[in-house]
Amino acid sequence: MMRVRHAEQRDLNDIYTLAKKSGIGLTSLPENEDALIAKLARTEQTRQGHLEKSEQGYLFVLEDTTQQKVVGVSGIEVAVGLIEPFYNFHVGKQVHASKALNVYQSLNTLFLSNDHTGSSELCTLFLDPEFRKNQNGKFLSKIRFLFIAAFQQKFEQKLIAEMRGYSDENGYSPFWSALGHHFFNMPFSKADYLSGVGQKVFIAELMPRFPVYVDLLPKEAQQVIGQVHEHTRPAYRLLETEGLKYQGYVDIFDAGPTIEANIDDLRAVRDSKQRRVIIQETQTPLDAPRFMVANDDYKNYCAILVEAEMDLEHIYLTQIQAQQLHVEVGSHVRILPLNT
CATH class of the missing domain: 3.40.630.30 (Gcn5-related N-acetyltransferase (GNAT))
Known part of the structure; x- marks a missing residue:
């Protein structure tokens, strides 16, 4: 993993x-x-x-x-x-122009x-x-x-x-x-x-x-x-x-x-959500969407990729996945789809 x-x-x-x-x-x-x-x-x-x-x-x-x-x-x-x-x-522009000579030059510059x-x-x-x-x-x-x-x-x-x-x-x-x-x-x-x-x-x-x-x-x-x-x-x-x-x-x-x-x-920032953890025994089928899941523990932060089922309040993780995140049943985790 x-x-x-x-x-x-x-x-x-x-x-x-x-x-x-x-x-x-x-x-x-x-x-x-x-x-x-x-x-x-x-x-x-x-x-x-x-x-x-x-x-x-x-x-x-x-x-x-x-x-x-x-x-x-x-x-x-x-x-x-x-x-x-x-x-x-900064890639900017300098304009050099003379109306009398009918010259106008816009030149790219680096500042x-x-x-x-x-x-x-x-x-x-x-x-x-x-x-x-x-x-x-x-x-x-x-x-x-x-x-x-x-x-x-x-x-x-x-x-x-x-x-x-x-x-x-x-x-x-x-x-x-x-x-x-x-x-x-x-x-x-x-x-x-x-x-x-x-x-x-x-x-x-x-x-x-x-x-x-x-x-x-x-x-x-x-x-x-x-x-x-x-x-x-x-x-x-x-x-x-x-x-x-x-x-x-x-x-x-x-x-x-x-x-x-x-x-x-x-x-x-716009789209990440929080869910409560539920432990399940079996692994979700491999065709499920992939999510980044993080424990939101500032000092001991860690995250894994999962193919997990979830509802509006919960995410279903295996015991091994929960252990890797240092979370347990009822813990809050933050989730975001890996792909847009």
């Missing part, structure tokens, strides 16, 4: 293995043991209420309970940019922006390639929305997600080569890594403060602005179905799109 729960220190080795598999571009899952230990400590301190909002973050793991192995991670930052600036480019300061952020989504089946990836991503729906008061009104931008199989980013490389004088992989382990001061020190005219960039760089990495397209489409949209902001390193939504507009 696959279960999502809070990440814990005992998961370090499995998560480090996932970080090695994630490749270049996933800045929030660096192949750095100290950074991962700190991330695990932070999610624990967040759950215990020991951190200010500016420092809070959650990390969830997808666990194969049969093998007792962590095979995926996903995360939420509570409020970005309140300690160190949160940067992206360095801190507009998403204070937003909550979806981050750190990665699933072991061997487990990219049986809708595991969809479950791992969408469970964050169900958690937000249960504990809205702990998050900001705006939710964002930075999507991985285009780079080739060798880690070459045409956008970085055309722009960032000239200001940072380091490979894309190194800048990406330094950002991931928290060394972000160099961004403020080195990035251009004036608008960048897109037309002055090479064509291959222009073409990838706002484009999603091939491996990230399924995640991008999934987040769109939950209510997030591209609003003209891109990553400063690889120009991947940032998508956003107000929390009140999320599908999980």
